[in-house]
Amino acid sequence: MSNTLPTAEGTTYTICVFTENTIGLLNKITILFSRRRINIESLTVSETERKGVSRFTIVIHHKSREEVEKLVRQIRKIIEVLAVFGYLNDEIAYNEIAMFKISTLSGAKPLDVEVINKIYKAWVVYWGLDYVVIEKTGTLEEIFDFFNYIKPYGILEFVRSGRVAVSKSSKSLVDYLPETEWEYYI
Amino acid sequence: MELKEQLGSTTSLHSDSQNHTVATAEPALINGSHAVIQSLIAEGVDTIFGYPGGAIMPVYDALYDYTDQVNHILVRHEQGAGHAAEGYARLSGKVGVCLVTSGPGATNLVTAIADAIIDSTPMVCVIGQVAKHLLGTDAFQETDVMGVTMPITKWNYQVTSADEIPEVMAKAFYIARSGRPGPVLIDITKNAQMELMSKPFSYKRCETLISYRPRVVPKQEQLEKAAELINAAKKPFLLFGHGIQISGAEKVLEAFVEKTGIPCASTLLGLSSVAVDHPLYMGWLGMHGNYGTNVLTNQCDLIIGIGLRFDDRVTGDASRYAKQAKIIHVDIDPSEIDKIVKADAPVIGDARLVLEKLLPMVNEGSFPEWIAEFEKYAKLEDEQITQPELSATTEKIKMAEVIRGLSNKTNGQAVIVADVGQHQMMTARYYQFKRPNSFITSGGLGTMGYALPAAFGAKVGDPSRDVYTIIGDGCFQMTIQELGTIAQSKLPVKIIILNNNFLGMVRQWQQLFHQKRYSFVELENPDFITIARGFGIDGHRCTSREELSDSLDQLIASDKPYLLEVVVEKEENVFPMVPAGACVSDIRLK
Numbered sequence: 001m002s003n004t005l006p007t008a009e010g011t012t013y014t015i016c017v018f019t020e021n022t023i024g025l026l027n028k029i030t031i032l033f034s035r036r037r038i039n040i041e042s043l044t045v046s047e048t049e050r051k052g053v054s055r056f057t058i059v060i061h062h063k064s065r066e067e068v069e070k071l072v073r074q075i076r077k078i079i080e081v082l083a084v085f086g087y088l089n090d091e092i093a094y095n096e097i098a099m100f101k102i103s104t105l106s107g108a109k110p111l112d113v114e115v116i117n118k119i120y121k122a123w124v125v126y127w128g129l130d131y132v133v134i135e136k137t138g139t140l141e142e143i144f145d146f147f148n149y150i151k152p153y154g155i156l157e158f159v160r161s162g163r164v165a166v167s168k169s170s171k172s173l174v175d176y177l178p179e180t181e182w183e184y185y186i
Numbered sequence: 187m188e189l190k191e192q193l194g195s196t197t198s199l200h201s202d203s204q205n206h207t208v209a210t211a212e213p214a215l216i217n218g219s220h221a222v223i224q225s226l227i228a229e230g231v232d233t234i235f236g237y238p239g240g241a242i243m244p245v246y247d248a249l250y251d252y253t254d255q256v257n258h259i260l261v262r263h264e265q266g267a268g269h270a271a272e273g274y275a276r277l278s279g280k281v282g283v284c285l286v287t288s289g290p291g292a293t294n295l296v297t298a299i300a301d302a303i304i305d306s307t308p309m310v311c312v313i314g315q316v317a318k319h320l321l322g323t324d325a326f327q328e329t330d331v332m333g334v335t336m337p338i339t340k341w342n343y344q345v346t347s348a349d350e351i352p353e354v355m356a357k358a359f360y361i362a363r364s365g366r367p368g369p370v371l372i373d374i375t376k377n378a379q380m381e382l383m384s385k386p387f388s389y390k391r392c393e394t395l396i397s398y399r400p401r402v403v404p405k406q407e408q409l410e411k412a413a414e415l416i417n418a419a420k421k422p423f424l425l426f427g428h429g430i431q432i433s434g435a436e437k438v439l440e441a442f443v444e445k446t447g448i449p450c451a452s453t454l455l456g457l458s459s460v461a462v463d464h465p466l467y468m469g470w471l472g473m474h475g476n477y478g479t480n481v482l483t484n485q486c487d488l489i490i491g492i493g494l495r496f497d498d499r500v501t502g503d504a505s506r507y508a509k510q511a512k513i514i515h516v517d518i519d520p521s522e523i524d525k526i527v528k529a530d531a532p533v534i535g536d537a538r539l540v541l542e543k544l545l546p547m548v549n550e551g552s553f554p555e556w557i558a559e560f561e562k563y564a565k566l567e568d569e570q571i572t573q574p575e576l577s578a579t580t581e582k583i584k585m586a587e588v589i590r591g592l593s594n595k596t597n598g599q600a601v602i603v604a605d606v607g608q609h610q611m612m613t614a615r616y617y618q619f620k621r622p623n624s625f626i627t628s629g630g631l632g633t634m635g636y637a638l639p640a641a642f643g644a645k646v647g648d649p650s651r652d653v654y655t656i657i658g659d660g661c662f663q664m665t666i667q668e669l670g671t672i673a674q675s676k677l678p679v680k681i682i683i684l685n686n687n688f689l690g691m692v693r694q695w696q697q698l699f700h701q702k703r704y705s706f707v708e709l710e711n712p713d714f715i716t717i718a719r720g721f722g723i724d725g726h727r728c729t730s731r732e733e734l735s736d737s738l739d740q741l742i743a744s745d746k747p748y749l750l751e752v753v754v755e756k757e758e759n760v761f762p763m764v765p766a767g768a769c770v771s772d773i774r775l776k
Contacts (some may be wrong), residue, residue: 020397024332024344031337066524073521079341079361079398 010063012041012089014165017056017075018082018173021047025080029056032074038062042096044162048173053082059163087167094165098143099125100134103154111153120146131156216387218348218379219248222312225355227255228389231283233274233646234258235267239287241327242314244379246285259646259675262667264291266639268298269665272307273643276626277601277651279434281308281362282643288314289327292373293334297633299369300338304630305455306428308367310358317377318346331373340368346375348383352390360392365400366519367432400518404535404543411531412490412514413547419488419512421556422448425471425500428455428629429493429517435538436622439492440464442541447552449560451479453494455629458619462598468560472500473764474611477571477773478563480764483508484771485559492516493537496526497630506769516540570775571761575616582755583731585609585684589616591738592654592682600652601626601644605637605661608690611760613656635664638681642668645677652680654741659685659711669721672747680741681725683714683751686758694759718749725749 019025026045033040041059048055062068072086100122102111111132116122122136136146143160216224222245226234236258238246249258261267264286271282286295292313302309315321316328332344341361345354351374358370416422430439436459443450443466450460452470460467469476471483480502483489489511494500496515501507504526515522515529516537523532533540575586589612592600598620604613604627619625626644628636641655662683672679689707696704718725725748728737734752741750764773 024336027333028336035337070521070525073523073525077519077521079395082397 010061011065013060013062013068014087014089014092014094014163015056015058015060015068015072015075016085016087016165016167017058018048018084019054019056019078020080020082021052021054022080025054025078026056028078029058029075029081032071032078033058033060036067036071038067038071042160042162044164050173053173057163057165085167087165090168092165092167094163095137095139096143096163097135097137097161098147099157099159100136100147100150100155101157102132102134102150103130103156104128104132105130109153116150120149122146215382215385217244217248217382218345218351218374219244220251221348221351221383221387222355222374222379223248223252223256224387225352225389226283227252229355229359229391230280232257234283234285235261235270235274235643236285237261237264237267237287237291239289239291239314239327241288241316241376242285242291242312242374242379243287244376245312245314245374258285259671261639262670263665264294265297265635266665266668266671268295268309268311269301269633269636269639270643270646270668270671271309271311272298272302272305272636273603273626273640274647275302275307275309275367275643276640276647277623277644278647280647281310281359281367283310283312285312286314287327288316288331289329291327292329292331296334296338297631299335299371301628301631301633301636302369303338303340305628306367306432307369308362309369310355310362311369311371313371313373314379315344315373315375318375319377321375331371335371338369339371342371342373344373344375345378348378348381349385351378351383352387353392356390356392357395360395361398365398365402401520401534402518402536402539404516404533404540408531408533408535409540409543409547412516412533413544415488415512415514415531416446416448416490416544417549421486421553422446422488422490423483423486423511424448424450424490424492425453425494426450426456426459426492427453427494429537430456430459431493431623433493433518433536433538435493435541436460438538438541438545442545442548445545445550446548447550448490449553449557451476453497453500453629454614454627455625456494457614458624459622461620462618463620466557468557469564470614472497473502473766474615474760474762475500475764476564476615477567477762477775478560480762480770480773481563482559484510484769486511486556488512488514490514490516491527491529492541493518495519495522498526501526502764502768502770502772567762567775572615580755583728583734583752585612585754585758586616587731587734588682588684588738588752588754589613589656590618591734592656592742593617595738595742596652596654598624600624600654601648603627603637603641603644603653603655605655605657606632606634606691607658607661608694608758608760609656609658609661609684611691612684615760634658634661637661638665639668639671641679641681642672642675642677645679646675649677652678652742654680654682656682656684658690659683659687659714660689660709662714663709663711666717669718669723673722676746678745679747680744681718681723681747681749682741683749684754685711685714685751686754686756687711688756690758691760693757697757697759698763699765714751715749723747723749725751727751727753729753 126133267284275282469479512530514531598618604610
């Protein structure tokens with residue numbers, strides 16, 4: 001693990017919330033975090049493969065497992081929330097995507113694209129006049145390994161997406177939900 | 187489904203079938219406002235507490251056509267509408283309904299909504315809102331009510347088209363009354379109120395939702411574990427709270443304690459569910475509860491908690507609360523389990539159903555030595571606190587005397603609505619409740635000004651019961667304008683003001699914990715009787731012990747609203763007391 005990893009207080013928990021697709025639900029869920037003064041490290045929301053069902057993936061760091069369990073129960077209480085699960089890192093398969101905008105001004109160090117592709121599995125997605133945009137998919141450790149490698153070249157902008165995760169079990173979405181009559185989205 | 191049977195209720199406007207469909211007489215389409223009123227009528231609403239305004243005017247215009255089917259009561263402040271709806275809901279068991287306008291109307295209701303969610307009161311608030319195209323533009327009287335009330339409502343929804351109204355209203359009422367009851371807010375934009383529905387009005391009651399399924403019937407494994415613990419206990423203690431009254435479990439609770447011989451105690455909101463003279467009723471719990479019930483909590487070996495949430499007023503310091511005992515926690519809200527105390531045997535379900543199922547599973551028993559322990563503490567408390575209070579010879583009257591006097595004269599049968607503060611604690615201590623569902627107060631939020639409108643709402647909810655409200659001089663001035671509502675309605679709400687010219691509870695804490703630094707707690711009060719007479723309400727002031735009995739008689743006998751102001755001892759303290767953050771066994775007697 002590199003030393004520029006953002007320092008985490010406590011354990012990382014990934015909370016997956018399955019909800020109906022209503023306006024304002026994001027607010028109702030995140031207000032529970034702010035009420036307990038829990039900082040949200042990352043949050044992604046999108047519609048699942050079933051029509052009308054959205055999925056939130058929220059990552060937090062917390063020292064107390066009990067408090068996280070209480071939070072999960074409170075989220076379950078919200079009308080329009082169908083199911084909530086809290087996971088530790090080893091209970092899920094997860095990934096993030098990161099984009100790096102790297103300066104390529106003449107005089108700066110030239111990029112070794114072969115190393116970038118073969119060793120770090122990162123890909124150049126856009127060539128600008130004096131910059132490139134490189135994309136890397138991976139876990140937090142892999143992204144920050146690449147970050148440390150590419151930093152000497154001059155990072156103009158860096159952005160990480162939220163975590164996307166699925167549970168390590170053979171259950172499907174419909175097993176989690178009380179109703180089985182969910183149509184496919186497409 | 188209604189789980190509570192109301193004693194002597196008036197006939198409701200429900201039709202006999204559950205899936206009740208209402209269609210308009212003519213095939214003509216109606217507008218959103220009419221849809222709102224017809225939805226309320228289809229839900230069996232007979233009373234709305236409200237205050238008109240610009241954004242809700244179309245609904246008020248529609249209401250004008252339905253005055254023979256639904257009664258609307260004009261309050262004097264929207265907060266009064268909210269508390270009145272709460273009092274109505276508490277006493278009648280039905281969902282309270284309030285109707286207010288946008289902007290300041292809605293924000294004035296916020297306190298009452300926060301009070302309703304923390305005390306689990308079923309309430310539907312219909313709020314006007316500016317037209318859809320003006321949302322987010324800081325229009326006249328526009329407020330983001332959805333954002334403001336998100337954390338304090340069980341559910342809220344903004345209606346922007348008339349067609350949504352029947353389904354949303356049905357969903358609102360279902361959510362408000364089912365599972366753990368709570369307030370629901372429906373924000374209806376003005377264009378939705380005015381536009382016509384695109385199809386004829388038809389109403390279908392909501393009985394279930396995909397995303398909200400409260401567990402009402404308990405799981406067999408949970409019941410078995412609880413029964414096992416109960417049958418093995420040597421010093422069991424049963425604690426009951428508001429859940430008993432909400433689910434109508436008073437009779438089965440009595441049968442349960444009588445079969446098992448287990449002593450029971452109540453939280454503040456559970457008071458009156460078991461008659462105070464029942465041989466197995468040991469008292470009430472909490473910061474100002476009885477001596478024995480608090481101390482023996484830390485000596486029992488099993489706590490059976492039914493319909494209470496182990497609030498910090500009951501537990502004191504949670505890290506030193508009943509650590510020696512196993513805990514059974516019966517609650518309908520799964521998020522309450524393990525929230526404050528760890529439950530060894532949680533049972534999620536409706537209190538009445540749980541008790542009915544547990545009753546045949548538990549053994550008969552009796553615990554004479556254990557109960558004798560309670561009696562020891564009760565005797566001590568009686569000698570050191572109760573008797574001196576009741577037979578005081580101080581110059582001014584003591585609060586306890588007034589309340590015990592009322593209790594004796596009404597035989598413990600009246601509905602008592604208490605506001606917040608010392609008088610609330612005194613009321614809970616000295617009124618001897620003998621009839622279920624007789625005590626209404628703001629427990630979780632402790633809202634001053636709650637009692638006057640709530641007493642009025644309660645009287646509307648069940649006109650057959652006598653309603654007395656006991657209010658402090660500070661609390662009375664918070665919602666004093668509701669005297670107008672009471673006078674206009676002519677309902678005989680009886681008001682007792684215990685006037686000590688102080689914010690008593692704060693003064694007590696300043697005396698005990700802040701070296702008597704009375705920072706801004708002394709009140710220069712107006713002449714309450716003159717004010718009441720100005721509103722058209724009769725009353726008189728009682729200043730001496732000799733006049734007290736006759737004053738109470740006069741209050742009780744009145745068939746119109748009446749205000750009795752009793753000038754009480756200025757610096758009185760409520761004991762016993764568990765200081766904040768202390769352990770329950772460190773309860774103080776003085």
